[in-house]
Amino acid sequence: MNKLIVTCAISGAEVMKNHNPYVPYTVAEMVREAREAVEAGASILHVHAREDDGTPTQSKHRYETIIRAIRATCGDVIIQPSTGGAVGMTMDARLAVCALPLEMATLDCGTLNFGGDDLFINTENDIIRAAKLMAERRIFPELECFEKGHIDTVLRLFKKGYVQAPLHFSFVLGTPCGMQGEARDFHFMRESIPKDATFSVVGIGRYEFPLAELAIQYGGHVRVGLEDNIYLEKGILAKGNRVLVEKVAALARQYHRPLATAAEARHILGMEAFDHENIL
Ligand code: KMH
Ligand code: ZN
Secondary structure (H helix, E strand, O other): OOOEOEEEEOOOOOOOOOOOOOOOOOHHHHHHHHHHHHHHOOOEEEEOOEOOOOOEOOOHHHHHHHHHHHHHHHOOOEEEEOOOOOOOOOHHHHHHHHHOOOOEEEEEOOOEEOOOOOEEOOOHHHHHHHHHHHHHOOOEEEEEEOOHHHHHHHHHHHHOOOOOOOOEEEEEEOOOOOOOOOHHHHHHHHOOOOOOOEEEEEEOHHHHHHHHHHHHHOOOEEEEOOOOOOEEEOOEEOOOHHHHHHHHHHHHHHOOOOEOOHHHHHHHHOHHHOOOOOOO
8 A cells, every 4th residue: 555644733723732731832842743743753744833822823934933943853844834824814814824935735625614603714716816826836735625515616626727736635524513524424525536636634633543544544644633633542632743643653554554754745745846945
């Protein structure tokens, strides 16, 4: 079977230290969590910047500082900032990070309820705007799809030329008001993307490891991390991102899927055509 790309979502924008004290805010904490995730086998780091007090920010200056610091410590890892930011941020704010020379970033492919009164808004025009900007800037998009309609949106925008191949999807399943992460949900999503596309699963909360196991079995890739899940197992908080990556690495061994290095991940995703010489 193909090698497994493990992404670690080290920080998130909504999870706070009072949920899990290992959630990184400061640059030093970001570097610690990034280093430990990479040591455990992650080849992609999904990063949301925070101010020192934990406030989520899409400031390009803050991202630049964080990315440079991670790069200096971790060497060749794919650093994937978020363009989703935090609930309530404007699209202008969210896309500010794309002014940096990035290799990859997320591209959120539809709107959904995020619980209570929270709405994560990605109108069709927002998606087109983000896709165009990322294409212009040669930033490889990870296509975050929270439900099947978001995949259909990507395929429509692909036909119109706003999104280009290679298509790499991420199925974000198990958010409070989104599509859940049962096996049938996973299979529905997996069977809905083109055969030559790649995918990674993001299981929220209790879905993190059951979905990781399914993705490993079915040739997909996996994201874990404190953004998505703060527990190592039921009732036991994860002592940082390292243990979450270690747990998925153990599952990968069980299914004979060696972990991909960053260079191998670029090859698997077809990112070679993208410039990764001049990135931060
Ligand atoms: N924090 C969520 C509102 C992404 O990173 O692209 C959006 C999010 C998606 O996490
Ligand atoms: Zn995110």
